[in-house]
Each structure stands twice: as structure tokens, then as C-alpha cells.
Amino acid sequence: MSDLVFQDALKRLHRIGNQANVPEHVLAALSHPQATLSTNLCIRKDDGHLAYFKAYRCRYNDILGPTKGGIRYHQDVNQAEVEALALWMTLKCAVVSLPLGGGKGGITLDPKQLSPMELERLSRAYVRACADFIGPNTDIPAPDVYTNARIMGWMMDEYEKITRSKSPAVITGKPLALGGSLGRDSATGRGAYLCVKRLAKNLNLVPAQTTIAIQGFGNGGYFCAKLLQQDGFKIVALSDSKGAIYAENGLDIESVHQEKQRSNTLKAVYCEHSVCELIDHQKINNSELLELNVDILIPAALDGVITRDNAHDIKARYVVEIANGPVTSDADAILAQNEVTVIPDILANAGGVVVSYFEWLQNKQGEYWSLDKVHSQLAAKIELAFDAAWRLKNEDAISMRDAVYRIAFNRLTDAIEAHGTSDYFRQ
């Protein structure tokens, strides 16, 4: 992601905010991150050498509550990206009515180049650098691209060593054994799945006749694909950083997943009578996947993949954004012109932060919720937010993105005005 991503995020924020008459002081507050920690982490590599890594943590806006957001490990991480992602977290928490603000963090590295021990040392170094910046009542990290429950466990452990106290609520997405929540692993994918189901219900889409392509077969993409397939939707294409696979008659998600876990590559397989066979599939690349003639396209990898250069070539009628920021602000207009309905990231991928919030609540209350409770409360939050946005979209003849932004703006405006002095200066 380039440095321009934050500028692009602000461009969209101001376009939608101005159209919705959001007060100028609110847009100004939402355009300036409250605090960003930028640091260099040093670890000793397995061969004895020292290595340095750039790292960030942003607490973007805490007007609605402690800031919350994932930590990304990727070679393209930079301050602008972290701030853009933290802005989107601020809006996302508002859309699904959580008492949380927006934050984000990241380390600039290719995690595949580090050994497990080096990765653990680096994750612990990150927490040492951020220990005064994060906390269960100030800023609560979680997993994002190339970070997972294991890494969250190391981070919690390091934080507890520093503070000499038990503090599971400092981080979410932890292993179950360390106070993680049931249902957190699948939460982002499940939230997106619930959005697709709502979309299908509103538009009378028949699952067996609805084809889907998913870019990114990681945490979000895999669980979403699995749930959609269980409901009868036809997943015809999947991809990861190395490439994509396409099968006109649909892929068997669980077999692809198992094969990928085993061989580390995407291969189209299905299991029949307990024999795994290769099914007829085509190898394509990630750009070809985006342009497939499918009904629903789900970008679930990185940001900025649909831009003004390829938006005209998107043939899907619906785009459901599991990734944060996969569509640039220029591409918004092109997709709208071509009557492509986009279910935006700050709604479609909100399942992750919703269940992270449930995990934080459980940790604070010393409770464990059942999986049924997590699933039903998640569905309640996502469906409420989806239905409110769908209604507003239809009433005001605006896009789903504009509708969810307007809902977020309303909640943030109320909170900003209730906290501040703007009433005294109103004309």
C-alpha cells in the first residue's frame, strides 16, 4: 500500500461527510489521528546478528471508547497505512455501535523470512515498545494480516510480565486457553457471510445459482467461503499471495483448505468416498480473479486492489469487502456508475471487531460465553447494522458505503458534540 492511502481515505471521508452535511469540526476531528507511536524494534536473529524493524501503533480516535484495532505484519506497512486502517476502525466501531474507538498497528517486515523464535522475539519487542501506549482501558490490539492467536498470546504474556498483573483484556484474538473467545477465529468471515445472506435475502438471490470469487484465502476469506458453501453458494475462485484457482463448477472449500495447510499451496481438490482427487481447475492470477464473470466478488486480502485502472473491468454485480480498503475512492464512482453494489469494509468485516469486543467483555467480567451466545449476538449486531444501512440507502438513494458512513458520522457527531464545547460557539 502506498503512502497515499491515508489521503485517499480522507478524500472519501470528506466527500461523504460534505454530502451528508457533517459539521466541519467533526470532519476535522476525524481527519487527525490523536496519537501515533512510531518506533524501531531491534531483535537478535537466530544467527546472532541484530536486526531492526520499523513499527507503529496508532490510537486514532477514542471518543466512543478505548481504541481497538489489529496489528499487521507485512512488508508494505507504513505510517500512512496504519493511520488509514485506524480511521476505518473508528468508523467501523461506530457503525456496529460498539463502545470503542479506532486504532491499528503494524510492523514492516516479511514475516515469512523470520523463524518462529525470531517472530516471537519481535512480537514481544513490539509490546515492550508499546506497553505505555496500549492497555485494557486505553488501546486494545488484535490480529490482522499475518498475525494470529499464537502471536496475540505471546503479546499478552509480555504485557503481563511488564505490568506484573493478569490482564487478558489488553488484547483480543488470543488462544482460548489464555482467555480467547469461542467464535473469534471465524468472526470476520462469519460477519461477511451474514452480510451476503442479508444481501441475498433482499435481492432474492438463489444460493445455488450465485457464483462467488474470493481474493485471499486467509482467516477472513476461508471462514466466509466455508459458511457460504454450507449454504449452497457456489465458490468458483479462490486465491492467495502466490496465485488463484478457478473451477466453473465450484470448489470444495474444506478440501482446498486442508490441502493448503498440508502443502502450503492452493490446489483444487475434493473428497469423495474418502479419496481426494484433483478436480478440473484452472490456474489464474489475482488480477484475473478480480475480473471474473461472477455474481459476487469478495476481496479478502489487501487494500487498493480495485482502482480506477481496473474498476471498469469488474464484472461482478456485488462486491463484499472483507479486506480493509480494497476499493479506492476513485473506483467507488466507477463501480457506482456500473451499478455494482458494494457492501463496504466497515460493515462487511466488522464481525472481527464485534467478537473481539465480546472477548474483551468476557475478560473484564471473568466469564466465558458459549459459542451459541457469541454467534447469536454477532448476528444480532451485524443484521441490525446491515438493515439500518440498507434502509438508508433505499430512502436516500445512496450507495451502501455512503449509508454506513452516514450512520457512523451520526454516532461520532453526537459523541464529539456531547464531549466538547461546540454548542457554545454555534451561530
Ligand code: NAD
Ligand atoms: P490473513 O493473513 O489470515 O490472510 C491474508 C490472505 O491474503 C492470505 O491468504 C494471503 O496469502 C493473501 N494475500 C496476501 N497478499 C496477497 C495478494 N497480493 N494477492 C492475493 N492474496 C494475497 O489475513 P486476514 O486476517 O484474513 O485479513 C485479510 C483482510 O481482512 C485484511 O485486509 C484485513 O485487514 C481484513 N480484516 C481482517 C480481520 C481479522 O479479524 N482477521 C478483521 C477485519 C478485517
